[in-house]
Amino acid sequence: MSDHSEIRWLSDHEQRVWRSYLMANSELQARLDRQLRADAGMPVAYYQILVMLSESPDRAMRMSCLAELLHSSRSRLSHAVSALEKYGWISRCAHAHDRRGSVARLTDTGYEALVRAAPGHVTEVREVLFDALTPEQLDSLHEISQAVLAKLRERCGTPGTPPP
Incomplete structure (x- = not known):
């Protein structure tokens, strides 16, 4: 157990910033989820899976890698x-060189469903996030996000570097 006298408690200002960040992130995620469910019939988690696969070579990825990238349990x-297989949006098969692993494709x-969902999603992201920020704030948000990601990866030992 740690000695509470050594804890660097948040200042009042830091506490306001922290709570503001949490509330904005939570409300943004909830809004994006509602928009995708209403307009495309899928939760944001399914959309993220489709996006990751669409950006992968051959639109396929090992399930273990996909879980890691999405910070999801297997x-x-x-x-x-x-669920996505039932829609016909994804197929799953054994890995060609490792029968213990499986590949989602x-x-x-599924690609057509993603193409239909993307315009509404991008519009929502633009309207609730990007249109709310000045170009300078957008640059600051990017720098802040990169700094936090770098610190998380350093502390958690997550491989890879943040995208530019």
Whole structure:
């Protein structure tokens, strides 16, 4: 147990910033989820899976890699992929060189669902995030996000570097 006298408690200002950040992030995620459910019939988690696969070579990725990139447990991802398989948006098969692993592949139908969902999602992101910021604030948000990601990766040992 740590000695509470050594804890660097948040100042009043830091506490306001922290709570403001949490509330903005939570409300943004909830709003994006509602928009995608209403307009595209999918939660934001499914959209993120489709996006990751669409950006992968051959629109396919090992399930373990996909889970890691999405910061999801393998069981939670497997459940989501099963639902996406029922829609015909993803197919799953054994890995060619490692039969213990499986690969999720975005189907043409899944890609079409993503293409239909993307305009509404991008519009929502633009209207609630980017249109609310000045160009300088946008640059600051990017710098702040990169700094936080770098610190998280340093502390958690997460491989990879933040995208530019």
